[in-house]
Amino acid sequence: PVEVPENPPSFAEFGELNRMIHACRHCPLWEHATAAVPGEGPETARIMIVGEQPGDREDLEGRPFAGPAGKLLDRALEEAGLDRSGIYVTNAVKHFKWTPRGKLRLHQKPDAGEIDACKPWLLAELSHIAPSVVILLGATAARSLLGPGVQVTKQRGLVAAPQLAERVILTVHPSYLLRVDELRKEVEYRQFVADLKLAQDD
Numbered sequence: 001p002v003e004v005p006e007n008p009p010s011f012a013e014f015g016e017l018n019r020m021i022h023a024c025r026h027c028p029l030w031e032h033a034t035a036a037v038p039g040e041g042p043e044t045a046r047i048m049i050v051g052e053q054p055g056d057r058e059d060l061e062g063r064p065f066a067g068p069a070g071k072l073l074d075r076a077l078e079e080a081g082l083d084r085s086g087i088y089v090t091n092a093v094k095h096f097k098w099t100p101r102g103k104l105r106l107h108q109k110p111d112a113g114e115i116d117a118c119k120p121w122l123l124a125e126l127s128h129i130a131p132s133v134v135i136l137l138g139a140t141a142a143r144s145l146l147g148p149g150v151q152v153t154k155q156r157g158l159v160a161a162p163q164l165a166e167r168v169i170l171t172v173h174p175s176y177l178l179r180v181d182e183l184r185k186e187v188e189y190r191q192f193v194a195d196l197k198l199a200q201d202d
């Protein structure tokens, strides 16, 4: 295994950070991905959103949350009164992890070693943006920044993590909302929008 630095790398601007992310070999996921997908959004963002990892579409387009989960996130953000163009959106893991199934590339969950290998990049983004609000979408983002043992559905909402930001919101991943059974969909979606509303300026 490649040595992972303990501290986030220093860099002058995002272009430089993104070049380092593209060249990352901390774990083997780069080998089967098209390219790394770094975060996207203004450096002055008040809110930072952390997802899991790029999916099939994100891997091809090179932008986070560009596929179906991203469409759902965009809609929920709008309903929560938040404008995505002002938000910095990124992932805990920067390369798409997948396994072939016929012609499809099936998403696989990143493991703890891969999450930890990618953490310096996430911390670098976090310290550069220094957002007031961090929104963690799902278990992988929670594992990366809050540590192991967090249960998203039990601890969702505001969580105390002053080392990350003034306000930290933990909620489900939008791809969960795409999978959940029809009967629960609306209720789960409403709860997701309510969690996102906790990021509103007061």
Ligand code: URA
Pocket: 051, 052, 053, 054, 055, 058, 063, 064, 065, 066, 067, 069, 070, 091, 175
């Ligand atoms: N799911 C994620 O966690 N991130 C993306 O960028 C897309 C889907």
